[in-house]
Amino acid sequence: MMNPRPLCFGHRGAAGEAPENTLPAFQRALELGMDGIELDVLRCRSGEVVAAHDLTLRRLIPGHGRVKSYTYPELKTLDVGSHFSPRFAGERIPRLEEVLDQFGSRMWLDIEIKGRSIRSDGIEEQIVRLLQERKLFENVILSSFNPFIVRRVQALDSRLKVGFNYLQDSSEPLRKVWFRSLALPFSLHPQPAQVDQAFLAYAQKIKAKVLPWGVNEPAEIQRLLALGVDGLISDYPSRLQILVHK
Numbered sequence: 371m372m373n374p375r376p377l378c379f380g381h382r383g384a385a386g387e388a389p390e391n392t393l394p395a396f397q398r399a400l401e402l403g404m405d406g407i408e409l410d411v412l413r414c415r416s417g418e419v420v421a422a423h424d425l426t427l428r429r430l431i432p433g434h435g436r437v438k439s440y441t442y443p444e445l446k447t448l449d450v451g452s453h454f455s456p457r458f459a460g461e462r463i464p465r466l467e468e469v470l471d472q473f474g475s476r477m478w479l480d481i482e483i484k485g486r487s488i489r490s491d492g493i494e495e496q497i498v499r500l501l502q503e504r505k506l507f508e509n510v511i512l513s514s515f516n517p518f519i520v521r522r523v524q525a526l527d528s529r530l531k532v533g534f535n536y537l538q539d540s541s542e543p544l545r546k547v548w549f550r551s552l553a554l555p556f557s558l559h560p561q562p563a564q565v566d567q568a569f570l571a572y573a574q575k576i577k578a579k580v581l582p583w584g585v586n587e588p589a590e591i592q593r594l595l596a597l598g599v600d601g602l603i604s605d606y607p608s609r610l611q612i613l614v615h616k
Contacts, residue, residue: 375614375615376595376599376600376601376602376614377405377406377478377581377600377601377602378403378404378405378406378601378602378604378607378610378611378614378615379399379404379405379406379407379408379478379480379581379601379602379603379604380395380396380398380399380402380404380406380407380408380603380604380605380607381408381583381584381603381604381605382395382408382409382410382423382605383395383396383397383398383399383407383408383409384396384398384399384402384605384606384607385605386586386604386605386606387605387606387607387608388454388458389430389450389451389453389454389455389458389461390423390454391409391410391421391422391423391463391464392421392450392451392458392461392462392463392464393461393464393468393469393472394451394458394461395407396409396469396472396473398607399477399607400473400476400477402607402608402610402611403607403611403615404477404607404610404611405477405478405601406477406478406479406480406509407473407477407478407479407480408480408481408482408583408603409421409469409479409480409481409482410422410423410482410484411466411481411482411483411484411493411497412425412437412438412484412485412493413438413491413492413493413496414437414438414440414441414442414445415438415439415440415441416441416442416443417492417496418442418465418466419465419466419467419493419496419497419500420437420442420445420463420464420465420466421463421464421465421466421469422437422463422484423484424437425437425438425484427440427448427450430450430453431448431449431450431453434448438491442465445462445463446462446463448462448463449461449462450462450463466481466497466500467500470500470501470504470506471504474504474506474509474510475506477509478509478510478511479506479509479510479511480511480513480533480559480581480603481497481510481511481512481513482513482514482515482535483497483512483513483514483516483519483523484514485514485516485519486516487516487518488518489518490518490519490522493519494519494522494523494526495526497512497523498523498526498527498530501527501530502527507529507530507531510530510531511531511532511533511556511557512530512531512532512533513532513533513534513535513557513559514533514534514535515535515536515537517534520532520534520555531556531557532555532556533555533556533557533558533559533581534555534557534558534559535559535583536558536559536560536561536564537561538560538561538563538564554576554577554578555576555578556578556579557578557579557580557581557600557601558573558578558579558580558581559581559582559583559603560580560582560583561582561583561584562582562584562585562590562593562594564582565580565582565594565597565599566597567597570597570598570599579600579601580599580600580601581599581600581601581602581603582594582599582601582602582603583603584603584604584605585602585603585604586604586605586606586609588609588613591604591609591610591613591614592613595613595614602614
């Protein structure tokens with residue numbers, strides 16, 4: 371199950387080094403030699419699938435509301451780079467298809483589909499169609515904290531790899547239903563503190579790769595490397611470049 375070298379992913383592109391979920395963040399990860407990027411996607415009011423983590427824009431642009439309340443032409447006018455640094459002023463929220471076209475044939479993509487409802491707004495069908503049109507199956511993982519989203523993806527196209535995301539907080543209600551009516555995943559995406567020998571043994575039993583996310587501290591990177599995880603997802607690709615690619 372172990373790789374000669376763990377796969378290295380930039381979290382939200384390179385969230386610690388560039389504005390998260392923007393094209394410069396994804397490019398930064400690529401330039402630093404990452405094997406892949408993790409990005410988050412939501413559906414906006416006009417139907418496009420866009421790269422955004424939070425359900426609202428408030429954290430990036432104070433005073434702004436829910437992503438699904440805006441059309442994509444409206445989202446295109448918003449600056450999501452200045453909050454990070456003045457040198458990224460004017461950066462925009464990209465559509466998923468832009469990310470697929472620029473990076474889909476060059477690296478792994480872990481596409482986290484956001485959503486808390488048991489019902490679909492149609493995002494799974496749109497994403498699967500975009501991947502099918504581009505024949506992107508080999509190096510794409512569709513992941514989510516929501517098991518209903520993963521189940522819908524699996525039903526749409528069995529060729530697609532799926533990943534289960536986990537929070538350390540045991541009160542996360544949807545964790546209780548992960549394995550009801552779900553095929554086994556390609557990968558498990560826990561937080562670093564959840565990963566120990568028992569977790570790795572369980573993943574090996576179900577033949578799933580272990581790709582912890584939010585692995586940012588050098589000591590944690592080294593601990594997980596010593597345990598033998600299959601990959602690391604970090605806000606700081608430059609740290610993975612130093613510690614994993616050495």
